[in-house]
Amino acid sequence: MFKVERHRRIKEILKDCRQIEVSSLSNLLEVTDATIRKDLEELEREGFLTRFHGGATLNSKETDTPVGTSFVNQITEYDKNKEDIGRTAAQLINEREWIFLGPGTTSYYIACALRDRININVLTNNFLVAQALYNSPGIRVIFWGGQVEYPGFYTIPDNLEKEFENMYLDKAFFSIDGVDMNAGYTLSDRPVYDLISMIKTRSRETIMVFDYTKYNQRAFMKIGSLDFAATIVTTPAIPDDYKQYFLKHKIQIYTTYDLKPINF
Amino acid sequence: MKSFCIQTRSLSKIADRTLLTDIDFTAYSGEVHAIIGNNGEGKTVFAKLLSGVRSKTNGSIFLDGTELHFSDPYSAQKEGIYILQQEPVLFPDLSVRDNITMGVEKHIQKRCFWAPSVRKLDSVCRSYLKNFGLESLNLNAPVSALTAMEKLMIQFCRILICNPKVLILDEPSAMLTNTEIEMLFHFLEEYKKDRIILLITHNYSVLLNHCDRVSFMSDGQIEATFTVDELAAPSSQAYLERLKMSFSYPTMHLSPEEEVINISSLSTDFLSGIDFSIHRKEIVSIAGLKKEQKESLISALLHKKGITGGSVTFPESKQQPLISLISDSPAYEMLFATQSIPFNITASDFRRTREHLFTSAKKMRSYGVHYFQKLHIKDADIHTPPMYLSTGTKQKVILARSLFKRANIYIYDEPTKNLDSTGKLDFYNILNALALEGASILLISSDYSEMIGMSSRVILVKNGCQAGNYSTNYLSAETLSKELE
Helix, strand or coil, X not given: CCHHHHHHHHHHHHHHHCEEEHHHHHHHHCCCHHHHHHHHHHHHHCCCEEEECCEEEECHHHCCCCCCCCCHHHHCCCCHHHHHHHHHHXXXXXXXXXXXXXXXXXXXXXXXXXXXXXXXXXXXXXXXXXXXXXXXXXXXXXXXXXXXXXXXXXXXXXXXHHHCCCCCEEEEEEECCEEECCCEEXXXXXXXXXXXXXXXXXXXXXXXXXXXXXXXCCCCEEEECCCCCCEEEECCCCCHHHHHHHHHCCCEEEECCCCCCCCC | CCCCEXXXXXXXXXXXXXXXXXXXXXXXXXXXXXXXXXXXXXXXXXXXXXXXXXXXXXXXXXXXXXXXXXXXXXXXXXXXXXXECCCCCCCCCCEHXXXXXXXXXXXXXXXXXXXXXXXXXXXXXXXXXXHHCCCCCCCXXXXXXXXXXXXXXXHHHHHHHCCCCEEEXXXXXXXXXXXXHHHHHHHHHHHCCCCEEEEEECCHXXXXXHCCEEEEEEXXXXXXEEEHHHHCCHHHHHHHHHHHCCCCCCCCXXXXXXXXXXXXXXXXXXXXXXXXXXXXXXXXXXXXXXXXXXXXXXXXXXXXXXXXXXXXXXXXXXXXXXXXXXXXXXXXXXXCCCCCHHHHHHCCCHHHHEECCEECXXXXXXXXXXXXXXXXXXXXXXXXXXXXCCHHHHHHXXXXXXXXXXXXXXXXXXXXXXXXXXXXXHHHHHHHHHHHCCCEEEEECCCHHHHHHHCCEEEEEXXXXXXXXXXXXXXXXXXXXXXXX
């Protein structure tokens, strides 16, 4: 395994478990203890972690949430594609805007990418988003109360119409479960359907975020055809027919490219 | 001369996929008939079928009532059908005179055993070049040194000498500035008498002023044909609207960070008063540069050569920073055709593939595969010889080479000129990602909407002087093109 790749893996692992022994790292990555020690030393210089005898612990700055209260780690697996999408999507958000981040882990990654930004207003019903942003001083978060939907970690307000009275947003981000040429955008969580249709009418822009695994998939409820949202953020491997469709319908397509330099 | 028409009946072309289906089309003499549609709808294929460059699969073509059968451009030319193609068809090392008259001598001097004299050729060349304000062109100079517009006009003159009955112009406006387009149409206004002129374009703004009839093409079919007067009617508006909405650019305005390039009142032999700066994470475009002005700006940036006044500084770095340049030469010229793709990608920085004293093929390959995957090159694999790659993929390999350089500053000169809309989309998103990584990008372009869509500022150069430095927030392509006129 190359060094860059190793560093990335170590960071991932450490973000997941926060504290780890040299021996388990060397087992996981199949390299010698000496190599891991050297890597940890370099990562310590980067300020990513603190070493202790026989292992290392994540620095608090890198910690997503205070250790112990986190449920993010329990329900989300690290997903590089979604993180890339989050990074790109976050760039579409400008200062002073009001945005909505919908249910789903992709929204969580958008929120993570927003942490160091300032002067942004976020409306959300997603616990993960709230958790990612609650201690970011530059971001105002409004969390919507309501009935908690357990598997997705979000709430559904009792009375959508009333909640949304006199409320207008700049951008709304939604992730969906399926993108299909015939079926359009589809969702499996029924309650989210009403939410999306409601918010779309109140938002200047609706932005769909999804990765390549969603193409040619169908879920339960159709929220709209593929031109439902004027902007999409996705991974670059868009199947050709979808790409043609999007271009033809003048949909603004943002794709993620990870151009971090690499050394072999 | 009596009027005539060119007609097609259920003309189809099927190559790797269906390109054209059942086209019934008629154009009459004395008219400029435009065929308009977005990229990749089959306009060029249609033009190539009519002119014999590609062969049809089904259907028939009639000129003045008689059916035509041709298998190559020459047999079409015998019927008087000529095409001005998009890509240059020239002998790069031959002189302007030879390029204009090569192969068309028999039209210059009929029934003569001897080749026409140079004097005669010169006078013929000048008389045609005069139509486009190029009479002062040096006829002995090789064409490789000329601008795109001059090259195009040389090909055009070669066709005009043959006195075509049917003249097909494939996207002439792609190469020309607005004034040059005006000049071309002014010429056609007179010339279209007793001829059929077919104009292939995706640029609708030329239509209303200069064409007599317009056919809309979509997905390999002619959808509708209108006269220009009918275009004003509401029924045809829908077609126009669809064209007007061009490409949606993935605009991304990052907040620029520290200043990376500072150009203050720079003058060179070809430029004066150039004054702008580029920041980290910023894409800036520059418009209105002619070939030699472009070159002098690039050499001032790269080598600080030819600077007669003002300065170019890089406030961020102590020495000259790494700059990666992609020039506007066609992709095939920039690739090592006989070398592998990994070689082509790593060619910008061989030191990184070094293992001891030699370059390591293994490292080269790893980098090659890495960039291949990063840029999601689909229609080829790492072993494909570069010459078999499609235009879009070639451009991506060149882009990969430029990325491999890991420069701080990227200068891209007309990078999307030969790309179709999917290729463009990929390119623009890579550009965004590059800026996101902290690069500074200077985009030299002549596509106004591209500049507005992708960059945060547009620098406008007119006759070698800087005419403006605009933020793209409140700028439209129309304003820009007006400013440049």
